[in-house]
Amino acid sequence: MTVEKLKMHSPDLTERNIDMIAELFPAVVTETLDADGNPTRAVNFDALRQELSDHIVEGPQERYRLDWPGKRAAAFAANAPIAKTLRPVREESVDFDTTKNLFIEGDNLDALKLLQESYLGKVKLIYIDPPYNTGSDRFVYDDDFAEASDEFLLRSGQVNDLGERIQANTDSSGRFHSDWLGMMYPRLKLARSLLAIDGVIFVSIDDHELPRLRSLMDEVFGGHNFVANVIWHKVHTIKNTAKHFSEDHEYLLVYARNADEWEPNPLPRTDEQDRRFTNPDGDPRGAWISGPIQARNYYSRGLYSITTPGGRVVEGPPPGSYWRFSEEKFRELDADGRIYWGAAGNNVPRIKRFLSEMNTGRVPQTYWPYSQVGHSQDAKNEVLARVDFASDQVFDTPKPTKLIRRMLSLATAPGSDDIVIDFFAGSGATADAVFQQNAEDGGSRRFILVQLPDDGDGRQKGIPEVAKERIRNAGRAAADAAGLNAEGLDVGFRSMRVDTTNMAEVDASADALSQGELLNAIDSVKPDRTDEDLLFQVLLDWGLDLSLPIGREVSREREREREREREPAPRPQRTSASPTTRSSRASARRCPLMWSPRSRSVSHFVRCSATRPSLRTPIASTPSSFSVSCRRTQRLRLYDLAVLGGGA
Numbered sequence: 226m227t228v229e230k231l232k233m234h235s236p237d238l239t240e241r242n243i244d245m246i247a248e249l250f251p252a253v254v255t256e257t258l259d260a261d262g263n264p265t266r267a268v269n270f271d272a273l274r275q276e277l278s279d280h281i282v283e284g285p286q287e288r289y290r291l292d293w294p295g296k297r298a299a300a301f302a303a304n305a306p307i308a309k310t311l312r313p314v315r316e317e318s319v320d321f322d323t324t325k326n327l328f329i330e331g332d333n334l335d336a337l338k339l340l341q342e343s344y345l346g347k348v349k350l351i352y353i354d355p356p357y358n359t360g361s362d363r364f365v366y367d368d369d370f371a372e373a374s375d376e377f378l379l380r381s382g383q384v385n386d387l388g389e390r391i392q393a394n395t396d397s398s399g400r401f402h403s404d405w406l407g408m409m410y411p412r413l414k415l416a417r418s419l420l421a422i423d424g425v426i427f428v429s430i431d432d433h434e435l436p437r438l439r440s441l442m443d444e445v446f447g448g449h450n451f452v453a454n455v456i457w458h459k460v461h462t463i464k465n466t467a468k469h470f471s472e473d474h475e476y477l478l479v480y481a482r483n484a485d486e487w488e489p490n491p492l493p494r495t496d497e498q499d500r501r502f503t504n505p506d507g508d509p510r511g512a513w514i515s516g517p518i519q520a521r522n523y524y525s526r527g528l529y530s531i532t533t534p535g536g537r538v539v540e541g542p543p544p545g546s547y548w549r550f551s552e553e554k555f556r557e558l559d560a561d562g563r564i565y566w567g568a569a570g571n572n573v574p575r576i577k578r579f580l581s582e583m584n585t586g587r588v589p590q591t592y593w594p595y596s597q598v599g600h601s602q603d604a605k606n607e608v609l610a611r612v613d614f615a616s617d618q619v620f621d622t623p624k625p626t627k628l629i630r631r632m633l634s635l636a637t638a639p640g641s642d643d644i645v646i647d648f649f650a651g652s653g654a655t656a657d658a659v660f661q662q663n664a665e666d667g668g669s670r671r672f673i674l675v676q677l678p679d680d681g682d683g684r685q686k687g688i689p690e691v692a693k694e695r696i697r698n699a700g701r702a703a704a705d706a707a708g709l710n711a712e713g714l715d716v717g718f719r720s721m722r723v724d725t726t727n728m729a730e731v732d733a734s735a736d737a738l739s740q741g742e743l744l745n746a747i748d749s750v751k752p753d754r755t756d757e758d759l760l761f762q763v764l765l766d767w768g769l770d771l772s773l774p775i776g777r778e779v780s781r782e783r784e785r786e787r788e789r790e791r792e793p794a795p796r797p798q799r800t801s802a803s804p805t806t807r808s809s810r811a812s813a814r815r816c817p818l819m820w821s822p823r824s825r826s827v828s829h830f831v832r833c834s835a836t837r838p839s840l841r842t843p844i845a846s847t848p849s850s851f852s853v854s855c856r857r858t859q860r861l862r863l864y865d866l867a868v869l870g871g872g873a
Contacts, residue, residue: 243268250276256294256403264294264403291440293403296410302334303411309335310762311721311771312754319697320717325642325671325772326656328696330689331723333648336675337415339723342768344673348419349643350636351426352655354624358405358434402437409438412648413445419646420482425452425636428478429624435476442480452479452487457628458594459601477593477632489635491586495597498587502580508562510582515565515575518555519546526551535571549576589635599625608652611695611702614685620652629658639668650674653692653699660696660703660716667710671772678722693720719772727754727762 243266247254253276257267311329315321318328329336416426426446430438443451455477464471481487502512519527519542527547531539542548548555558564558576565575595603604623637643639662647655659672674696679687686694700716707714729751750759764771 240266246273252276258294291406291437291444293406295403295407299407299410300414302407303414307335307338308726309339309723310726310758310765311336311339312724312727312758313761314720314722315757317693317720318718319700320715321719322775324715324717324719325669326659326715326718327673327721327771328650328653328656328689328693328718329673329675329721329723330678331675332677333675334412334415335723337412337419337648339765340673340771341415341418343765343771344419344644344646345768346419346421347644348646348673349421349424349641350632350645351416351420351424352428352629352632352645352647353416353426353649354429354622354647354651355409355649356405357431357622358402359431402434405434406437406441409441410445413442416646416648417445417482422483423486424482425487426480426482427455427632427636428480429457429475430478431475432472435478438478442478446480446482450481450484452481452484453591454478456592457598458592461595461600461602487636489589490638491584492589492631492634494583494585494587499580505568506565508577508579510579512580513577514580515577518549518564518574518576519543520549521546523547524549531555531574533571533574534566535569537571539573593628593631597627598631599627601625603627604654607654607657608691608695611657611698612652612686612691613694623652624654626654626658626661629655630662633658633662633670637668637670639663639666639670641669643670644673645670646673646675648675650676650692651688653695656692656696656718657699660699661706663714664703664707664711669715671715672718674718693718721761721771727751727758 243254246268250273253269253272255267255269255272256264259265311331313321314330318324420426428438428442439451439454456474457477458473459475460471460473463473499512502514504512524547527549528541529548529552530541533539550558555564555574559574563577565577566572601622604625605620607626608620608623633645637645645655645659650656653674653676656672656674659670662668663670674692676689676692679689681687681690696718700718704711704714704716727750729749760775761771763769764773
């Protein structure tokens, strides 16, 4: 049971006065920062003066923009570097060595920053379902770089006395919209840079934040790259308990990275559409549907009279319109049996469009009914079918896989390795949808999911655990559905988590260290980090794909050890070849990753399997080394030369 704290002070008259002003003039109430830097409600006195004046009041320079307290800090959050890495969690993964799918547990802002170099401009589709900011969200995405995270969480009220990270962003908060915008802004900026030139992003939202999200995405992606505001009919029953209206729909805002470069794939035609085609006159070309031959667009040769087969004279098109064809073209169409005159032969002519000549697909519309893409109850049933819950209390707003598969159909191709990212992963519906779509059309789409850490409440599983369990079960179901075609179907994922850098912290320069301290600093890797931890930090630093296949060289290492016992190893030769040249990076991108569980050298993990090394080749234990500037930590690391040069 929660005990509310006593206020211990008299009523806040300023807040009461602002409430009264807001009742009379809602447009003059805005948000600002108080003396402690916290967002709070305030009155825009310039706007209030204008409301109380009968003439234009001089004020600050006007401009069209979206602004809120904390916007500059949010922009800084997008650009601020972080000393973090991604650590693999093999035991929670499926087909870890070969899968191309990733599941990342951690703050999505950190994850998006870590993915920048490896996936810059490579993502075909981003779908996110962020918190809707309705006042009941578990709103824990607040970013502050000025103080320690624990201190900030306690100060900002995001943790209670027990340290639990749960905060409802209630609509009574003076920073209701500002916090949400400050959370979304840096993440959308980073997401945009991941999109390919022909990539697209879909964002789920409801009426509460739709206006602000539209303005925010106009700023981040450019208003000229707005594609559509899709309405999803999400429920199949009316909510009779609604106070005003039954809220039956949500939205999907669609923005392209470059609207000139992106086109949606056509959707398959529906049976309902095909049933509209009939063949009442027995035309040998098959079923057809008729359409008008007049249009409102001006056409200089589109004004002439027509005589029907029954002898009726049609003086011309309806007022304000024009025939779509010239008189000569119209006669050609009539001679070819493509003009329909009605059963009696006296109707205004219409053009016949044959089903056999229609394109294989249809243009997507901005209204998606639940009959085509599923509804909210479908989504909850899907979660329950994949995951065991202690009770029936599951996610409040999951999305049906049919809805996400519609986006996959529009934005990705089955014959390519298109990358799909969802950095508000929730229950893992996006991964489930990717598995289903690949199983159906033989595609090889890949996903990257990111979810905030959550350990649950002791009774229910945490959100990441729910998502991983769902993905495992969805993979098995997709493989079963594919049947004989399951060979080559990727239904695995690499589980990873955001963590601090693998490199040990050294606060002093080399000159300031004593001999003993220098000896202790020889191993620059934190003692709790594994060889695979180092491998993935190398991938991140070099901008390599995190899903490259991984092999083990244990047997070959033993063979080399036996060879070294029989004859002395040659003196290592220095080479001028730099492992960070463009050619060596390209070679690493093309080849699988090989690693040995024996070595603590970061460099030992990356080699090209196409190069067969000589047994005399120096390996990681040789003293030949060079230094590489690690971009994330801005510190020099000693890495072995031989393997990074392509030798071992």
